[in-house]
Amino acid sequence: MTNVVVFLTDQQRYDTMGLHGNPLDLTPNLDRFAAEGTFCPTAFTNQPVCAPARAMIQTGRYPTETGVYRNGIPLPADAVTLAHRFTGAGYDTAYVGKWHLAGTDDRPVPPESRGGYGHWLAADVVEFLSDAYDSRLYDGDGTLHRLPGYRSDTYVDAAIDYLARPHERPFLLFVSLIEPHHQNTRDDYPAPDGYRERYEGRWVPPDLAALGGSTHQHLGGYWGMVKRVDEGFGRLLDALHSTGLRDDTVVCHATDHGCHFKTRNDEYKRSAHDASIRIPLAFGGPGFAGGGRHDGLVSLVDLAPTLLAAAGLDHADLPGHPVQAGPGPAEVYVQISESQVGRAIRTARWTYAVRAPNADGWADPCAGTYVETELYDLAADPYQLTNLAGYESHRALADTLRARLLARMAAAGEPAATIEPAPARPSGQLRVDSGEPR
Incomplete structure (x- = not known):
């Protein structure tokens, strides 16, 4: 049976990728992974804000169907998630990182609010619980752990630790980073030490160059965060290779929404513009290796059916369209809340x-x-x-x-x-x- 790993970033623009024209070499690992697997160049979120997008990824249903149409609404206890579906098929499940679907903020997420995931090292709204060099997550018993290192690195380290364990059954591992999302407590993009300086004053995407916003204040740090995230993704792929799991594991790299740097409203997303809704998306592993470009429109509502189909599991009740099945609908549907x-x-x-x-x-x-x-x-x-x-x-x-x-x-x-x-x-x-x- 096929293992599945989802690597989810937060607030990552599509044009952070070299394959999307970024000249700064921020994502060499993602670019290589996408070129060797299946790259979805026209991919979008169906809801450009954290919790609704994450509820959609976990359930395969639109935010107004789950009721999680904005931040702060917990995922219903009876919602059927990826974890429930994979567990029912004999998989082990594991979750590392940001959850944002329990409404517990900086408190531990209780077992009944974890969407059915087994192994657990996570927290609900990590942007308020932790900081760039103060990484904190709760284990399955609700014990708080302070993890040494830059925050995205610590999440990747925890995921690699899970991969290195003996596995008697196939697994679904969901790795959910907070980077390159801004640090809410001070409205900043805290890159690793020395990384912001590499990118300040360099390439600016045309929409940001035209509209301004907070671009010149924040873009250097944002690019630096993306660079470090990509290095972590490369380490995760290396771990799959060294543990002998790479050829038996489907890997998905996705994000929940983009970032327009206060150019379309007074914050970073929650608009219908591509800077807010267009995302980087690629798949690798069995069924996706050498798949080239999937030039149809793809959205996050298609993610659950795609992963379930890759594992040979039923998805007929979901509205999305598996990437493996070829071009889907002629348009992506987007719901916008909060703003x-x-x-x-x-x-x-x-x-x-x-x-x-x-x-x-x-x-x-x-x-x-x-x-x-x-x-x-x-x-x-x-x-x-x-x-x-x-x-x-x-x-x-x-x-x-x-x-x-x-x-x-x-x-x-x-x-x-x-x-x-x-x-x-x-x-x-x-x-x-x-x-x-x-």
Whole structure:
């Protein structure tokens, strides 16, 4: 039977990868892993904030289905997770790192709130419990451990320790880092000593160069954190190789959402822009080695079906589409909370987003009325700098995208809603094709 390892980072932009054009050589291990396995260049989160994205990864269901539509809502006790499914198939399960699905903050996560995982060295909201050089996690008995070293390294060390143990049964190992997420207690990106200095004042992605935000304050530290995370990922792959597990283990490298450095709202994510929703994603191991590029759209709702299919386990009840099955839906569906009650679809060419003007992003999971807020043409405007919402030239296109978004909302079990057009704007000489949007 096939082992499965998930390596989840937090708040990692897609263009941190060399394969996505980053010139700083931040991710040589991930780039090599993706090139030798199956790389998903157009991958997205369906909810750009921590807990909802993680609930979706664990259950394979949209946040409004699990009820975890924002941070601070525990995963329901009856939610069926990856751990439950793999345990039922005879697997051992292990979790290391950030959980963020129990609502316990800096207190130990009780066994009934661990999503069915067996081996446990984790904490709920580690950004408030620990710091870059003050790593702390609770074991399965609820005992707090202070782990020496840079925080992401300590999580990788704990995962390697698990891999090095004798295994009589196949296993699912979930390694959940907090890096390169900011340190909430001081709004900083604390790279390892000496790493920030390597990258300050160097390459800036075009969207951040155009829009500013907190980019120049934070980007050097962020790049340094990504570099150290990639070094840890390389050590994890080395451990699989040295223990003889590499050829029998499916490995997934993913993240929960991106980071736009306060350019789209007053913090780092929770928007429909690619900087917030587009993520690095790659698979390796049995069934994925030499798979090349998977050029269809992929999202986090597809992660559970992909891992279950790789292990030969049933996933027919889940809405996602396994990567191994080839191209999936023509658009990715996105739910946005906290900053707004928002919805969006991302196709190969278009981003179409709406917002509920009378809803509270913290209190309301859904709304009855939305208004169009964003429309971007990724072919002409890949960094989403020109908002076309309301342009008369794009009205027919927007109507088609509106119908597709409403269909995705209904398929996710949301109550019936209406979407009002954006205020009309003259478009001059702009014209769009009248055909079906891609």
